[in-house]
Amino acid sequence: MASFRSRSTEASQAAAERRQREDRAPRLIAEAPHLASLKLEIEEMRQGASVPETVHVKHVAVAHAPALFDLPCLDSTCAGGGHDVTNQVLAALRSRLPKFQGEHACNGMTRTAACTRVLRYVGIATYK
Numbered sequence: 001m002a003s004f005r006s007r008s009t010e011a012s013q014a015a016a017e018r019r020q021r022e023d024r025a026p027r028l029i030a031e032a033p034h035l036a037s038l039k040l041e042i043e044e045m046r047q048g049a050s051v052p053e054t055v056h057v058k059h060v061a062v063a064h065a066p067a068l069f070d071l072p073c074l075d076s077t078c079a080g081g082g083h084d085v086t087n088q089v090l091a092a093l094r095s096r097l098p099k100f101q102g103e104h105a106c107n108g109m110t111r112t113a114a115c116t117r118v119l120r121y122v123g124i125a126t127y128k
């Protein structure tokens with residue numbers, strides 16, 4: 001139980017740090033003032049696997065969202081990982097791309113080895 005408790009404390013600390021980073025980040029609308037809507041389709045898979053393990057769609061609230069696209073690694077045993085695609089996404093939005101995509105390999109560590117999770121995203125945006 002003790003180890004469970006410390007893991008959940010780590011998780012809540014990570015969540016608190018994430019909120020702080022989001023609060024400190026510039027607003028998305030300041031970084032991409034012509035953006036009207038943004039949706040990210042996110043697939044997460046293991047390296048070498050062709051079938052995504054997880055697919056979800058993130059609708060971004062453009063008016064309020066921080067200019068921060070730092071997605072957590074979905075491997076619960078991964079430490080120090082995650083997928084910060086902020087620079088790639090902001091570059092696409094500044095170029096007013098209606099659709100863009102990219103990949104990001106997690107560089108965290110699981111208990112036994114380097115994490116092999118790869119995040120693939122497709123962004124669909126509209127502009128004013």
Ligand SMILES: [Zn+2]
Nearest residue numbers: 073078081115
């Ligand atoms: Zn990871």
